[in-house]
Amino acid sequence: MEEKFEPKIAAFVCNWCTYTGADLAGTSRLKQEANARLIRVPCTGRIDPVFVIKAFENGADGVLISGCHPGDCHYNAGNFHARRRWTMFKNLLEFVGIDSTRLHFSWVSASEGKKWVSVVDGVIDSVRAKGPFTQFKKLNKEHEIPVQTGEGVSTK
Amino acid sequence: MEELIISTENFKKIVKELQEKEFRVIGIPEGENKYQEITVEKELSLNSEAAPAGSSFKEYFFPKSEPIFFYKQNNGSVDLFDPIEDKKGIVVIGAKPCDASAMPIISKVFNWDYKDDLFNKRYDSSLIIGMSCHYKDDYCFCVSTKGSPENTKGSDVFLTTLENNYFKVATITPKGEAFVKEYGKHFEKDEKKHNPVERKEAIPEHFNYEKVKTWLDNNFENKFWDTAGEMCLGCAQCAFVCPTCHCFDLVDEQCGSCEGRRAKNWDACQFSLFTKHASGHNPRDNQEKRYRQRISHKFKYYMDKFDDILCTGCGRCARGCPVSLDILQVVEEINAFAEKS
């Protein structure tokens, strides 16, 4: 059977709401695909757009950024600043060629275990439909170890 | 060797043959102003009236970024892999004298004491076909840096423009002779005695490099330096388009968590972090000192160490500078100081 493409998702989640929400999903035994790798940050306001680009550089096929609902932020205004920053960054990345099927944003609070599961599954399906991000992975060609084959270079 | 000439059409045939023999042919295509690889759709054009290209062709010998080795961690130990060698030889066709003469200059620093084999592998197997130059503007000063529009230094074969786009062929180095012999069928005898195309205007002598050097020898603390580089913004455009600037940086880059490479990249003394120590101390902590370093390295230090001027007077840095900081006017000012004292 042809090896099914398993998308790699980098999920930047805020420590106070979404991380605990994901924890809740786990403790309440909700079934969920395991493609999302969670990266815990103190607040969505801490998420720098260079993290997103670094995630794609390191092989992520999709990125999910999730944090507290507006008003719930442990630091009061972290997600407000983030929201404004994401609006600008989302549009820039779309303009440069990384569209909204690969870059997802969401608010998940600490009590929304189910919502977390549906958000993650939605992201995974959207990225799986889009397929591996080979176009971006090609940017790594000069950094990968060239395999010394006889006729020419074929990277691993 | 009897006088040989060649037409532009025949040159295009040579280009095709070279490409079949796995050579990378570098030249300036029709209607463009940048050295690049000649391909089927990018026809070679040999126009000696054209202005110097936006940047030099040093990137084909000293790339803007090239891998030194690749590494892979495996449980405590590390395996090193060599980069893939680009086996194709390089042939530059239609190189201006100010670009061609830069190659032997930077070859000196890459070959004194330790031999930089990354550079030598490309340079030794290459062939540079220079062409006489009929261009002049306010930024050209090749005559003042031991050069001239007909300078054959650095070229293996030198073409002098004749009318109805023929070129007189002069072989300078044994490599050049071997090339002309190998592709002999494309060259012809000069029966019709084409007369060469004359230069409209000669390039004047702007300064005397010896006087400039003697002034630089003992004016390190002169207050001229406080205002000479004041307006410089510290980008590295002048160093990266320059045919003779050769400074580089060694930097590690990860690819994933346990693999990566070490790269040799272009670097420039105009950058603020070029000489910054890990302790924070920076011997050149302002732009004026860095600009003094740029001028002194080109017109004094390189002569002290390698007896060559690290500048061929192509004027590229002045043409492209975002704040029009003109190296020729700075050196002319120094020349004036030198003549006064």
Added chain:
Amino acid sequence: MNELKQICKDVLTEKKARLIIGYSEDKNKKVKPYIARTPEDAEKFTFNHNAVNNLAVYIPRFKNHFEGKIGIVVKGCDLKAVTALIQENQVKRENLFIIGVNCSGVVRDTDKDFSKDNSQIKCKYCQMKTPGYFDAIAEETIEFELTDDDQAEMMAKIEKMTAEERLDFWNAEFEKCIKCYACRQVCPMCYCEQCIAEKSTPKWIDTSATPRGNFAWNTIRAFHMAGRCIGCHECERACPMDIPLSLLTRKMGMVASAEFGYRPGMSIDEPTLIGSYSTSDKEDFIK
């Protein structure tokens, strides 16, 4: 032009500013930035269609609260950069002696003369031929015919592409980048002591001019211009490899005004876009 010289001479003789950043013309008729510290230096000041540089880039370097005011010659568009620097608390208004100039358009290619086809796109939209505020004003504006905006149709072309085509288009452009950082050094809003590209622990953006390093650098530089870029097009003019950088910053400007109705550098006491927030910002893209 001698009106400007006269103003600058008076400012320097009466010590209203310890130096003035302006334009001078060298023997090749090239207009370039120049600093005058004495009235005799001010003799070299000039202003014409070739005065393209945005002199606000020198403010962070020459400002010094102890030694007093610095003078700066500004066109209308340059003043927006000065305002944006004041908005971001890089310099105080009272530490600047602003010498405004009525501008009648500047060239795009400094080697050719000013004409309809050789003028900057920003001049087409310029409503600030006379700078908004100043301490002294010189020159008179001469009406001029403007170039058509070839960038607008380029923007439209990119918007119509699919995501894959856009990524290919931009990767082909970024491939040319040689990491000379002229776009950063010439930008008045790029005043950070240590740019994110120079941070090494961890290495966020590769210093190598490889496709990966170039994509990260050019994208992040454009993002750092979100709601800050005043559209002086200096980055595109300075780029030796002719990458259409101002398309990226222009996109940021369009999104800032479309989504938040914000235009940088319009008024001194307006809070900056990214530096502030509002509880009623749109969030239709957030699930």
Added chain:
Amino acid sequence: MNLYTPELVEIKDIIEETPDIRTLKLQFKDPERMKNFEFKAGQFAEYSVFGEGECTFCIASSPTRPEYLECSFKYAGKVTNAMTKLNIGDTMGLRGPYGNSFPIEQMKGKNVVFIAGGIGLAPVRCIIWNVLDLRDQFKDITIIYGARTVGDLVYKNELEDWKQMSGVKTVVTVDPGGETQDWKGEVGFVPTIVEKVAPASKDTVAIICGPPIMIKYTFPVLEKLGFEEENVITTLENRMKCGLGKCGRCNIGSVYVCKDGPVFSYKELKDLPQEY
């Protein structure tokens, strides 16, 4: 393999000298290379941590003890911080030896004074052991070493060995305020202690290395004691990348510190433009 590719070395031992200074004992993975690796005291090498980069340190061990190569470093930059995470048995890279060395030939038959400050003892330690291993070829030896506090003293046990050695006058000092209750050594900045010890300058070579401020205030003291400028030798710390005269980073005037240095006499330093 090209001239910038390092050779693999293994960390055999790690000594925590002070909270922010560490000494590594390195051995080439290829035992053959370990045997034929020659260097002179004062030469430096480029130490690589793969994925982080390279940094430049002198080889702190003496050529007379070829079983190991040692280097001491302070946590300052990207690579040195990465080196704090390495442990025994890990692999590093080493390129060298580069640069010139201490003029041990002209020092033979003379008195030698070693003056060092803080981590500056590392580049001087290799020549100290080199001289002590050929003890009889030198007249009397004085070692003056100072650090900010007692905790900052490097090679503590070796300082004790040097104190016990006959014919070696060892003076260890800490900056005022850096001493502890049971500190028996000197208290004072290195220049003042050099003045106090006042080593004889006739037929003597002084080797000095430490923070620039210490060197700046010690040179005049040595001049007052009658030392000629050619006999005062220091090793210069400049930013380096290639280490072999190609990358154009370490120049002071026409001199490349990595090729014509890092060891310079005070006389040579005075002729160079003051940009280091």
